[in-house]
Amino acid sequence: MTDLSHYIAQYGYWVILIGCLLEGETITLLGGIAAHNGLLQLPWVMVVAVLGGTLGDQLLYFAGRYFGIRVFARVKHQQSRIKRAQKLIAKHPILFVIGVRFMYGFRIIGPVLIGASKLPPSRFVPLNILGAILWAIIFVLLGYYGGQAIGKFLNDTETKLYSLLLCALIIAAIILLCFWWRRREAE
Numbered sequence: 021m022t023d024l025s026h027y028i029a030q031y032g033y034w035v036i037l038i039g040c041l042l043e044g045e046t047i048t049l050l051g052g053i054a055a056h057n058g059l060l061q062l063p064w065v066m067v068v069a070v071l072g073g074t075l076g077d078q079l080l081y082f083a084g085r086y087f088g089i090r091v092f093a094r095v096k097h098q099q100s101r102i103k104r105a106q107k108l109i110a111k112h113p114i115l116f117v118i119g120v121r122f123m124y125g126f127r128i129i130g131p132v133l134i135g136a137s138k139l140p141p142s143r144f145v146p147l148n149i150l151g152a153i154l155w156a157i158i159f160v161l162l163g164y165y166g167g168q169a170i171g172k173f174l175n176d177t178e179t180k181l182y183s184l185l186l187c188a189l190i191i192a193a194i195i196l197l198c199f200w201w202r203r204r205e206a207e
Contacts, residue, residue: 024185028059033068040072041079043127045159046191052163053184062164069156070149073121077131077148084135092136097206102133109137117147121155125202 032054039047048069055062092102105126109116117139120130134144167184 025057025059028054032060033064036065036068037072040069040156041076044069044073044076044121044155045127046188046195048156048159049163049166049191050184050188052160052165053167053187054163055160056164056167057184062160066156066160069160070152073152073155074149077121077152078145080128080131081135081141081144081148084132085138085141086135088132088136091132105130105133106137109134109139113139113143114147117144118151118154121151124198 032051036047036051048065051060051065051069052062054060055065092098095102105116113134116130117134120126120134123130126133131148
């Protein structure tokens with residue numbers, strides 16, 4: 021086992037947990053690829069991704085519940101978007117809570133908006149768990165089967181691991197580019 025694969029096998033689940041607390045999609049895809057390569061167990065990658073995604077959104081939800089209104093009042097230039105999102109939450113809370121994970125740009129702010137909308141925890145928690153399960157399964161399996169497709173073209177393990185790293189860098193670059201582009205459009 022190479023050094024990189026040793027670190028992935030040893031710390032991969034922790035990286036997935038922390039990554040899903042913060043962002044998630046890239047980490048879950050990479051976790052799926054690592055599972056495909058036999059470095060991690062596919063069911064455990066899914067479980068850890070669900071746990072990290074659920075906990076991350078729960079923390080953001082409660083932050084929004086207690087601090088959201090005050091924070092959003094200070095963001096004057098985004099009031100129309102905030103009001104539009106709050107109308108969607110009020111009109112379609114089930115779809116919004118489950119779907120917020122899949123909406124680019126809402127992954128972090130979405131649970132805060134939901135918390136600020138005062139949707140009760142008794143409604144948010146089960147929907148959040150269901151959304152995390154769907155999200156984790158989809159993205160981990162995309163990584164797993166994407167890794168399978170990549171694996172047909174690559175034969176030795178070392179090349180696969182460096183390809184995994186290259187994929188991570190490309191995905192991170194795309195996300196940063198999209199973030200930069202949206203920020204530039206907002207200004």
